[in-house]
Amino acid sequence: MLWDAQFHEGNFYLVTREEIKELLNEAEKKFVSESKLIQLESGKIIFVGDTHGDLEATEKIIHRYLKPRNKLVFLGDYVDRGPASLDNINFLLGRKIEHPDSLYLLMGNHEGHAVFSFQPADFWEGLDTELRQRYSEVLSKLPLVVSTPNGIIALHGALPDVPGLEDINRIKPRSAEWHQITWGDWQERRGGFLGINPYTGRPQFGRDWFEEIMSRLGKNVLIRSHQPDAPPTMYGRRCLTIFTSSAYKHRVSERTIALVDLDTAVKTVDDISIEIVGSMIFSVKNLRGMSKRE
Numbered sequence: 001m002l003w004d005a006q007f008h009e010g011n012f013y014l015v016t017r018e019e020i021k022e023l024l025n026e027a028e029k030k031f032v033s034e035s036k037l038i039q040l041e042s043g044k045i046i047f048v049g050d051t052h053g054d055l056e057a058t059e060k061i062i063h064r065y066l067k068p069r070n071k072l073v074f075l076g077d078y079v080d081r082g083p084a085s086l087d088n089i090n091f092l093l094g095r096k097i098e099h100p101d102s103l104y105l106l107m108g109n110h111e112g113h114a115v116f117s118f119q120p121a122d123f124w125e126g127l128d129t130e131l132r133q134r135y136s137e138v139l140s141k142l143p144l145v146v147s148t149p150n151g152i153i154a155l156h157g158a159l160p161d162v163p164g165l166e167d168i169n170r171i172k173p174r175s176a177e178w179h180q181i182t183w184g185d186w187q188e189r190r191g192g193f194l195g196i197n198p199y200t201g202r203p204q205f206g207r208d209w210f211e212e213i214m215s216r217l218g219k220n221v222l223i224r225s226h227q228p229d230a231p232p233t234m235y236g237r238r239c240l241t242i243f244t245s246s247a248y249k250h251r252v253s254e255r256t257i258a259l260v261d262l263d264t265a266v267k268t269v270d271d272i273s274i275e276i277v278g279s280m281i282f283s284v285k286n287l288r289g290m291s292k293r294e
Contacts (some may be wrong), residue, residue: 076108
């Protein structure tokens with residue numbers, strides 16, 4: 001199969017147009033069968049932040065962690081900014097086809113280019129009209145949120161204003177809730193909806209919004225990505241922001257992932273392990289001094 005042949009001894013080989021179409025068709029079938037809310041019940045979960053065309057990070061994580069009992073959850077933004085967007089998304093789609101119940105790809109704002117245009121969009125602008133439409137169609141079907149029974153909710157940006165967890169399954173592209181999940185930023189101050197950032201166009205949310213929605217959904221810790229200028233931990237160490245792309249090296253010094261055993265209760269970020277991609281494991285407690293305002 002094409003997705004078996006794309007890598008050989010660490011090198012990625014370009015595929016033909018027809019092979020890409022086949023890859024997209026098969027991946028679409030997997031996403032259509034999933035709900036917008038993915039509920040994971042057992043095992044170990046590895047949460048991966050924005051990869052943005054960082055194929056090296058993606059390949060290392062897949063090689064190390066895609067194994068029985070593990071679940072990999074990528075939090076969105078697979079394309080743009082980085083040097084290998086096409087290779088990165090195609091590799092992930094191929095692994096999703098092979099391991100549909102072990103690997104989950106959530107939607108980020110960079111997967112919603114057809115819904116809401118933005119810059120930089122080098123991946124999307126580098127595609128011809130036909131392929132741009134087809135990638136848009138497939139990636140628009142990505143799930144939005146992962147929930148676990150030990151208190152974690154994971155998504156790309158900010159929490160959606162929904163009455164309960166199951167309502168996430170009814171979120172549609174272009175809706176306010178969709179924008180909250182894919183585009184929302186957090187600010188370390190009191191308040192609910194804080195308005196739209198005039199420079200980035202992103203909706204901004206404060207501590208009151210976080211506490212209200214987390215209480216409503218019955219969750220303890222949010223794991224997300226999307227916002228490289230956010231403190232690693234916020235809101236009493238209940239909000240963790242991770243990044244897994246070298247595209248942010250001017251803002252984020254290390255590519256990090258979060259590891260959670262679903263047999264362990266998670267009350268704060270201190271109950272989560274962090275690993276630096278390509279380096280040694282360190283305790284998330286080491287992030288304490290990096291938080292700007294706890």
